[in-house]
Amino acid sequence: AQTVTQSQPEMSVQEAETVTLSCTYDTSENNYYLFWYKQPPSRQMILVIRQEAYKQQNATENRFSVNFQKAAKSFSLKISDSQLGDTAMYFCAFMGNTDKLIFGTGTRLQVFP
Amino acid sequence: EAGVVQSPRYKIIEKKQPVAFWCNPISGHNTLYWYRQNLGQGPELLIRYENEEAVDDSQLPKDRFSAERLKGVDSTLKIQPAELGDSAVYLCASSAVNTGELFFGEGSRLTVL
Numbered sequence: 001a002q003t004v005t006q007s008q009p010e011m012s013v014q015e016a017e018t019v020t021l022s023c024t025y026d027t028s029e030n031n032y033y034l035f036w037y038k039q040p041p042s043r044q045m046i047l048v049i050r051q052e053a054y055k056q057q058n059a060t061e062n063r064f065s066v067n068f069q070k071a072a073k074s075f076s077l078k079i080s081d082s083q084l085g086d087t088a089m090y091f092c093a094f095m096g097n098t099d100k101l102i103f104g105t106g107t108r109l110q111v112f113p
Numbered sequence: 114e115a116g117v118v119q120s121p122r123y124k125i126i127e128k129k130q131p132v133a134f135w136c137n138p139i140s141g142h143n144t145l146y147w148y149r150q151n152l153g154q155g156p157e158l159l160i161r162y163e164n165e166e167a168v169d170d171s172q173l174p175k176d177r178f179s180a181e182r183l184k185g186v187d188s189t190l191k192i193q194p195a196e197l198g199d200s201a202v203y204l205c206a207s208s209a210v211n212t213g214e215l216f217f218g219e220g221s222r223l224t225v226l
Binding site: 044095103105 | 144146153154155156157158161169202204206213214215216217218219220222
């Protein structure tokens with residue numbers, strides 16, 4: 001069975017600094033998707049960034065980028081130039097050939113002024 | 114374009130009472146998901162629909178939970194009777210076919226007293 005592990009329950013960063021959130025996963029599949037979702041206090045889950053496993057190039061969306069290491073089954077999220085609005089829960093998620101999105105337990109990120 | 118709409122946003126009931134949650138997905142999205150999110154945890158899948166067919170309901174507690182998606186559009190999730198442990202946020206999400214990206218509603222927070 002696939003599993004997603006986020007080992008950092010909480011992280012904090014000062015505004016304008018860079019922070020990296022860790023995620024590891026376990027699967028025997030070769031083709032799959034990986035995601036980072038953001039959940040602000042209002043609770044609506046928002047997609048931050050997505051990575052297809054067959055792509056070697058790391059995905060980037062403005063200030064958000066990932067470090068995808070397929071052999072190590074690692075998928076970390078880097079947030080550059082952190083902003084107060086980045087304060088939220090961040091969930092790493094995996095989707096394989098079952099189309100079932102499996103979430104990690106989340107990392108609570110606090111951005112301080 | 115309207116997002117995923119859920120109602121009610123909040124519901125407080127006493128144990129053994131019934132409760133129902135409603136979800137209207139994004140227009141044109143064939144796949145609909147119901148997730149349960151306990152406090153401080155990642156969402157866990159309850160049921161997934163492809164059009165009107167429930168293709169994955171392995172995590173749905175069928176003794177008290179039921180769901181339907183008549184006509185393959187909006188969906189209802191029901192709990193009867195509710196137990197204290199059912200207190201959680203119930204999230205609905207939808208996706209277009211084969212995109213791997215889910216769009217979430219704001220969720221329905223259930224408190225069972």
